[in-house]
Structures are given as structure tokens and as C-alpha cells.
Amino acid sequence: MSRAITSLANPTVKAARALHMRKAREESGRFLAEGLKIVTEAVELGRAPRILLYSAEAGAHPLARRARAATEAAGGEAIEVGRDILAKISRRDNPQTVLAVFDQAFTPLSALDPAAAPCWVALEAVRDPGNLGTIVRTADAAGSGGVILVGDCCDPYSVEAVRATMGSVFAVKIARASVAEFLAWRAAWPGSVVGTLLTATTDFRAAAYTPPSLILMGNEQAGLTPDLAAACDVTVKIPMRGRADSLNLAVATGVMIYAATKG
Amino acid sequence: MSRAITSLANPTVKAARALHMRKAREESGRFLAEGLKIVTEAVELGRAPRILLYSAEAGAHPLARRARAATEAAGGEAIEVGRDILAKISRRDNPQTVLAVFDQAFTPLSALDPAAAPCWVALEAVRDPGNLGTIVRTADAAGSGGVILVGDCCDPYSVEAVRATMGSVFAVKIARASVAEFLAWRAAWPGSVVGTLLTATTDFRAAAYTPPSLILMGNEQAGLTPDLAAACDVTVKIPMRGRADSLNLAVATGVMIYAATKG
Numbered sequence: 001m002s003r004a005i006t007s008l009a010n011p012t013v014k015a016a017r018a019l020h021m022r023k024a025r026e027e028s029g030r031f032l033a034e035g036l037k038i039v040t041e042a043v044e045l046g047r048a049p050r051i052l053l054y055s056a057e058a059g060a061h062p063l064a065r066r067a068r069a070a071t072e073a074a075g076g077e078a079i080e081v082g083r084d085i086l087a088k089i090s091r092r093d094n095p096q097t098v099l100a101v102f103d104q105a106f107t108p109l110s111a112l113d114p115a116a117a118p119c120w121v122a123l124e125a126v127r128d129p130g131n132l133g134t135i136v137r138t139a140d141a142a143g144s145g146g147v148i149l150v151g152d153c154c155d156p157y158s159v160e161a162v163r164a165t166m167g168s169v170f171a172v173k174i175a176r177a178s179v180a181e182f183l184a185w186r187a188a189w190p191g192s193v194v195g196t197l198l199t200a201t202t203d204f205r206a207a208a209y210t211p212p213s214l215i216l217m218g219n220e221q222a223g224l225t226p227d228l229a230a231a232c233d234v235t236v237k238i239p240m241r242g243r244a245d246s247l248n249l250a251v252a253t254g255v256m257i258y259a260a261t262k263g
Numbered sequence: 264m265s266r267a268i269t270s271l272a273n274p275t276v277k278a279a280r281a282l283h284m285r286k287a288r289e290e291s292g293r294f295l296a297e298g299l300k301i302v303t304e305a306v307e308l309g310r311a312p313r314i315l316l317y318s319a320e321a322g323a324h325p326l327a328r329r330a331r332a333a334t335e336a337a338g339g340e341a342i343e344v345g346r347d348i349l350a351k352i353s354r355r356d357n358p359q360t361v362l363a364v365f366d367q368a369f370t371p372l373s374a375l376d377p378a379a380a381p382c383w384v385a386l387e388a389v390r391d392p393g394n395l396g397t398i399v400r401t402a403d404a405a406g407s408g409g410v411i412l413v414g415d416c417c418d419p420y421s422v423e424a425v426r427a428t429m430g431s432v433f434a435v436k437i438a439r440a441s442v443a444e445f446l447a448w449r450a451a452w453p454g455s456v457v458g459t460l461l462t463a464t465t466d467f468r469a470a471a472y473t474p475p476s477l478i479l480m481g482n483e484q485a486g487l488t489p490d491l492a493a494a495c496d497v498t499v500k501i502p503m504r505g506r507a508d509s510l511n512l513a514v515a516t517g518v519m520i521y522a523a524t525k526g
Contacts, residue, residue: 239406248397
């Protein structure tokens, strides 16, 4: 029998709400995901929630019943809550009717198998969580193996980033590395390492993408730093033909991933 | 001599702040843009602000002086304001130090010249202002002629959409049409009309893109409606190789625009 929480002051409610803050995510190693669709995606991938929170109506949905069973089978808690509690935890006036707390699952760089996918993505110092989440979603859709976060990046487990992944946060491997760790790891990369650079002269469609390709994208404002640009086999430009001097990072990454995985 | 406003209750402040609401934008035919970069972009394209609002420090910047001169030369008002007023108008704790009110500039469908660019974008019932703004930015960067909004779309002049355009809202033609108007206009389109559809069987890279290409993208959730899908010369799919069942709309549009403008 699942328990219910009715108090906004309940410690579980407070802990879940605190996951909007990076500090609380880092200390707990957990994150918050919203919505039955994304929770179902997680359960299908064998990632049971630590804590599942749902409204009375939502709890009766067959997929929610399945998520509840998976949560409890894995030793987690499935808890019915009121809409006021869902709103408080999600910090939204119109909250999703299912929220869940999961363990973060960074993959160590050394555990990535380059040959497992035709394309991988590395992001240097990405700043915008919406961009990062959208890139994780794109990587998943395009069959990339995963996303490597290099240097000081925003948190892929922030609520905003997770929301933008639309569930792909559970499907794609996510690793993180310092610049030095990345450079050492990249030295053994078996395929092409292709970076985008505004000053490059090679059109992105003209580069060789020998699988597994590693697509290297720089920060939203500054692009790739010289050290990472130098680590590429080739740097390429996506031609800018209008007045805009750059693409949104997630759009540019999508264009690159599909260039690397043609055929 | 420019005037200054110090009262939060000033009617100009109230009118500028009201531009966060679609109703106020539609009634006034105006919109709000934030930041010296985007205002400078507008001025360079011959679009002077109706009202320019700036902090004392920002007003001394050479580009801000130029924007002030352009505003006043066009009969608009350049007004120095405090940070509290900038924060109130922008609804941000950390506002940009330059804000400006511009006239909206929809281009009539009949005034678009298809031959003026190798690629154009039409969006059916786009919902998310961030997506729409990012698509306008992408269209600009890739040298598309413009973006046609078909059916019930979100507002390209909302604060969030304008922000995502990063200034491209002034560089790209934006038109809007009912489905019937669009279909009548499309009948005379001289190049390829290519739409994306999850159920299509042709890979997007295998389609013929005879310039000027018109790329037709559907709503975030539902995709293209049957009427618009039927209006395409060819419908294509962007292959989904992972678990994600779709791309973010702005990413998908970027991938399509670059496929249509290769070479």
C-alpha cells in the first residue's frame, strides 16, 4: 500500500523541491523529472524512480501503475500527493501530475565504447540548459552514443535541461571531463574528431566523417577554445549567409550530427 | 535634448511593459526588443525604434548614441530611465540596459519574392515562441528569404520569440497566412515544396531541392496536417535512430534548411 503526503512541510516534498538547485542535486546525486511520459521512458530503460509522486487521478493510469510497481520493486517510494504539492515541487502553477526523483547516472569517460555508435558529441563549456537538453534529445534521435561535457558546463540534470531532453536523458550516455581528461581520452579516439569554428574554411559537408565521429562544439558565445580546436582532426564551418553571425548551439549541433551520420 | 522618466507609473513605461501581452501587441502593432546588440542590428537595417529606453551609463555608449539619433531622426522618443524602470518593463531582475519599442513589420504574402532567396521556411501552427525565434535566427543565418506562419501560430513578436531571434527578427521577412491563403499562394511556387513527416519514407537528403525551396514544417506535437502534407511536392523524414521519436522543431528546421541549401 503506497503512502500519501498532504503536508507541504514534509521532508520528502522539501527534498524534491530542492532539486531545482544545483547544490542539492550535487549533494544528493539525484534529479527531478516531470511527467508520465518521461517517467515511463525511464522505467522502460530500467531506471526506476527513487521517489514517485503522483496525483490521485494520475495514479490510476496504467502507465502510472506500472511506474509505481517499478519504483517499489526497486526499493523506492511511490507517494500520492495533492496538486498543491506537485505545484510546490515543480514550481509551476500548472504542474505535471507525475513527478519523480531519480539517481543521476554519469558514465565515466573510460566506460564509453566509441565503436558502439557512429557518432558522439562533445560540448565545451555549454551554458544554456535548454540547449544542453535539446542536444541530448537530438543525440538520441540521431542515434549518437552519448554526450561528453567538457570543462565547466551547465548541469544536464537541472530541471530545465531534463525537460528539454523529453526523456532522452535516460537513453543517451552522459559523461563529463576536464579539458585535460578529455584531451587525454581523445588521443585514443578511433574515428574523426570534427569541431565547428566560425573561422574555419572547410564547409561542414566537405569534411571526412570516419565513424565513429566525434563532433566537438564550443560554448554559445566563445566557441571552441584554441586547445580544443587544436585537438580536432578538422575544423569546419557551417556557412552563414545572412546577417546572423551564428546559429543557436542546439541547431548547429543537430546540423553537424546529421552531416556526420549520413547514409 | 532627450527627456528622462523616473516614475514607474509613467504611461510610456506602462505601454512598453504591456507589450509582454499579445493583446497589447496586436492593438498597438508594436513589440519590445531588449539589448543594445539587437537595437543596433535594427538601426543598421533601417528600422528605427519608436521608443528607445536606456540607462544613463548605456546612453553614453557610441552605439547607443547612434540608436538615440536614429530614433529621434525617425520621429521616435529616446528616453533615459533608471534600472528600476528597465527591470519593470522587461520583467527581469537583471534587465538589459537598453530596451526599445518597434513597429511590427509583417510582410504580405503577395509581396514575397520567391526568387530572392534559395530557400524559404513555412511553419504550420508553431506553438513555442523559443522555437519560432530560433527558426527565424536559423533562417537568417542560412540565407533563407523568410518565414511564413501558416494557421494559428504563436507570435513572432513576443518578447521570448524576439529574444531567441538574436536580432534576426529585423533581417528576415515574416509573413502570415491562413491555411487557405497559403495553399492558394503555394500553387504558384516556382521551386520545390518539401515537407517533413514522421511517416514519410524518403530520407530528407534524397529529395530534390529545386531552388527556391520551400521547407514546410508542422506543429511541435502533431506535425503537418494532411492538407499541408498534400500540398508538398515531396514529404521527407529525418531518420530517428534512437529512442527519441522526434527532434526539437527548431533543430529539425535547421537540419532541413541546410539540406536545402547545400553547395
